[in-house]
Amino acid sequence: MATRQTQGLARLMRAPAIILLFVWMIVPLCMTLYYSFLNYNLLNPGMTSWAGWFNYQYFYTDPAFFEAIRNTLVLVLGVLLITVVGGIAIAMLIDKPIWGQGVVRILVISPFFVMPPVAALIWKNMIMHPSYGVLADVARFLGTSPVDWFAQYPLTSIILIVAWQWLPFATLILLTSLQSLDTEQMEAAEMDGAPAYARFLYLVLPHMARAITVVILIQTIFLLGIYAEILVTTNGGPGTASTNLTFLIYRAARLNFDIGGAAAGGIIAVVLANLIAIFLMRAVGKNLD
């Protein structure tokens, strides 16, 4: 791409893909923006009229809205905390040469291959169910009364399920990073008199900083849109205790058939996601160089 001619040609060749991507993004965004200013209900699709800021006002004054934002943040941060800390711990464990390493690694990674609704159903009916879940059996064995997870700790239960699903992803990324750590550096630190915790703190963690950043950024993108697990288990309840922003929009669109209101919620979600993205890039993006 040295000469001006080849540069021009390269731009021309790239153009179709870039234009397609741009259109794919901008058309739905503009349509959503347009709908968010309409009174548009699927129960009465003929009666569409201009609503101005009413949809936004409606969302803003809905007490469920702020709880949904809070739930979204708690869900994202909770899952990130569990997966990053747990991922580092598991990665360091399976990095050690052990017997049956291949099988152990496949087992560790397998939850990632289970589809979200299936995983949620397994947790709901076989693990957390108050009468025939495994945890209930354990509670009875210990002589305490079983916990009704989805009624008593709805958001915590969902965080656990989602963390279980994303732990393999974090482990995998952190493991590859761990394996690229220079062994001579670790030996040098050992000779320098650094005990295991110091080697972890001063060598392993800084080395994994970039991988941790990648895990946080990628997971945040997906965790902001968690939906299937909530639908299958708590359905956003009790009340709105486990409703996040995505689920609130779903409720507006598919339960109330309020396209205008859902579109306004969608736009708010887009703005929120971008705010978080900017904040994240400021906070941890410098690790990516």
Added chain:
Amino acid sequence: MGQITLQGVTKRFGEIEVIPPLDLTIEDGEFVVFVGPSGCGKSTLLRLIAGLEDVSDGRILIDGQDATEASPAKRGLAMVFQSYALYPHMSVRKNIAFPMKMAGVPKAEQDRRIEAAAKALNLTNYLDRRPGQLSGGQRQRVAIGRAIVREPAAFLFDEPLSNLDAALRVGMRLEISELHNRLKTTMIYVTHDQVEAMTMADKIVVLQAGRIEQVGSPLDLYHSPRNVFVAGFIGSPRMNLFGGAAAAEYGAQTIGVRPEHIRISATEGKWRGRVGVSEHLGSDSFFYVEDTGLADTITVRSTGEVDLHHGDTVWLTPDEGKIHRFDKNGDRI
């Protein structure tokens, strides 16, 4: 103090014995070089002394104390690695400070030692840079600085110059020798390059397949190699070795003559041959003489200017007093 004694030290990886039982004493303040071809176990031996590998048998004494089971940190040794093993996310200053920080040295004392080390190693202007922003030679000096500030009983060097270019290598060789003269600390240096061994060592340990072939000063090894392996390994260019009738004449299985102990003449001499490639360096000339019937080529070193060309017939005469004789086991007679 830094006297290191190995008593029957053995290393096995599973069934394979890489170092058969081995005894060696390294005196305080000595510069000892382990030299040998790649895979001879010299790096493994260094790692055993450092404590980075467990010995399978035998004992390691440091200043008379049994250190066989001691952790690397407790042995009071500092190591400079082939890859330098600097901590990439720390500045040069923090790299050098790291061992002192781990040992809990007070901050003022740390700064004093860092300044002293940086001054001695010409690193003062680079203290706030990261290792990634330094050249190979500078990284090497940082690694040495990190070793110096610990004030160890002995320094261990694992092929420290092999990642540097030729010119820099000569410079660093002098700096390390100078450092040894100044600190008077025991140094153990591993290399496969016999030139480094000859130029730096007080005592050379020649290793092959985990066994010590000979221990001695550089000139001991040069003048009286104990066997054919040492004879062929020490000296550059290599010693000419040949057997057959020429050796039988001297009552030996194999005889060896160094290139500098053979006279070359166009008119008269003991062995006849034909000049192959010749290299003229000004101070010396090297001739690779073929078709002698003794060996494939015989290397001859001649000082000054000798007017011989490719294809010329020449006569070679060995310096009778400088012929090395070896028996059928390869040992010196």
